[in-house]
Amino acid sequence: MQAVDSRPAPASAPPVVKDRASGRRKRDARTAWLLSLPTLVILVAMLGYPLYRMIVLSFQNMRLRELFTGATPPWAGFDQYAKALTDEVFWGIVGRTAAFTVVSVTLSVTAGLGIALLMRRVHAKVRIFMMVAMMFVWALPQLVAAQAFRWLTDSDFGVLNYLFSKVFGDEWLNHSWFVNPWEGWAVITTLVVWAGIPFLAISLSAGLTQVPKELLEAATVDGASAWQALRNITLPILKPLLTIVTTLSVIWNFGLFTQNWALRDSHPEPVYQTLATYSYTQAFGRSLYSYGSAISVITVLLMLGVMVFYIRQMFKIGEVD
Template sequence: MLYLLVYPLTRTVLISLQDFQLRQLILGDARFVGLRNYGTLLTDDRFWQVVRRTFLFMAVNVTLIMVLATLVALLIERLGRLGRIAVLSSLVLTWAMPVIAATTVFQWLFHSEFGIVNWALGRLGFTSFDRYPWFAHGPAAFTILVLLIVWQSVPFAAITLYSALVTVPAELYESARIDGASARRIFRAVTFPMIRPIFMLVFSLEVIWTFKAFVQIWVMTNGGPGDATTILPVYAVQTALSSQRYDLGSAASIVTVLMLAAVLVLYFRQMLRQEDEAL
């Protein structure tokens, strides 16, 4: 654990405090520059554009994931045995698909010339999508990445939430129905309070996973077109590898970790405050 987690983090912090470029990587004569790299990073307009895009990307993905996962979990709970097995099996197979393989399939689906999406839209009468270059337009590429990450993330969230739903005592539902509560009221007053701890856990994990999404973006668009799909992890790698500024790339990685920690702390404080007020 020390070698796999603590050492890389410590090394990243150390590099972010040094003048560490290609020469220093080869010769090993990096000198300490304090917080200069962080100052350079925080005064870069492109960096703040990437930060805003990262939070937008995270908010859109996490909202869609949690809503869809909750609906799927509720659906599974109401299905019969065979239907439940079929849906759970489909979710597990989707979840098990390697990230690179799933990303490649989405690239094929939205290929401008041979993609089935353009073919299907053309057959439906949307002739403007004939040979439409999805990955050459920023909003289109951003939307495809959101679809990919939501598709990959919903299975885990849905299965976890379903496992929480089956722990809710049936007597609570029966009492609520006897009192005349609607399905929406039952979910709000009975189901959600019972599964809140698991919901918080899943929400936190999805925030972490979407905030640091890298592989899908790097394989599909490399952060392009332009900077349309560049978020903080991609920005850090671009800065470190393309510009050979390993010090700035490390600083961007540390800032990403700090921002993610701040988001989670604020979220947990808000949730705990609501629970205290409910008590």
């Protein structure tokens, strides 16, 4: 005689409930797209069309004659790209821009993380004061900040030279910070890092609120040092946010233009050229509009990999949420 299994069958969601949930998700997705549509239209109008025109122009040979007469520029195929890709000056600027990006992003993220960790340890009033001060720096226009740094490092009446002369001697009087490219890039990098720290520090400080205090307390009880707790607990939890803010910093710093353009009085020397300033100089300084457009397209392509990585990280965070 066989035993009869009297256990109830596992409960399963009724088909009607599943259909309702699926329909609700579809409606939510449709609503999200409808709400995003105005923004997408504006982005296409403001960014898509200029990008399209820039790509078309890079395959032409736009000169002053076509600019003033309105005639269609002759097609040049890939000549502008071949000119850029075989130019040693161009590749030198690519390397300089990449090196600046690596150094400035590393310093910015490290300093931002350090300040964020400090903000979690100070009194609430001190934390609020720090956030207000950093928001002021973040809200300051790049051109205004660049002019302030230009005044600080001026060779004739700069405050920095005055302070250095009091500490290290009179040889710092009338010192020009941009004669030596290493010193000049140190000034530019300091400006960019100083302006980028507020966003990083405030963002990472908000992320630190998601780190459970219980884990940190348990690690302390187990004898873990502050560095071990940071490496094994805090950083893994902050990794998604840290990846996002680092990627954004790479995108912003790779497109450096305003800071070195203003610090060099709108005429950056060859050693201070970046991809953004070089493209602008070629297009509007030498009237090589198509060549400048080709350089801009190459810059966009170089940044495309970083942008794709950023978007993938955003989708991963969305899936986790």
